[in-house]
Amino acid sequence: MRNALAALLATSLIAAPAGAQPMRCLKPEEAESLALVALPDILRETARICTTALPPSAFVRANSAPLIAKYQAEADRAWPFAQKALLKLTDPIIEPLLNTQVAxxxxxxxxxxxxxxxxxxxDCGKIDRMASLLQPLPPRNTAGLIVTALQYLKEHKADGRKGAKGVPDLPICAEPKP
Incomplete structure (x- = not known):
């Protein structure tokens, strides 16, 4: 049953409903809430992958548990906002699924x-350095940096500039031009 719910949710997150309007976009704060929810697992899995490639004194090996705990607390606070952001991007019929841990x-x-x-x-050495630089920042600032960087890269990709290949087409609303 759980796998069936997960499959249904995944399908509804990536497939637009029949006759759907163009995909709606997220405000940066909404995208940041999604990033906040994902960051603890991203950090956890990155530490797992890089542990064997780094010396015992590396930041990721010696300090990942407190860093992940800090991000987990913020992710738990951000989840209700992330659910609303997901609902904005999906078919309203899946709203009951968004109220579960499966989502x-x-x-x-x-x-x-x-x-x-x-x-x-x-690249684990560079990742270790980045993690040590992120450590003093509040998790919300990290999520804001990630979303802002992705918006920047998305604009460069849209303009056909070099170095912007492979940037995901994220549904973040374009900032109004001054």
């Missing part, structure tokens, strides 16, 4: 597979 697990599983699945263990 949260699907969101984090998709994010982890898209991000952590691309990690080359040769």
């Amino acid at each position: 949260r697990q699907m969101l984090t599983t998709l994010a982890v597979s898209q991000i952590v699945g691309r990690i080359d263990v040769g």
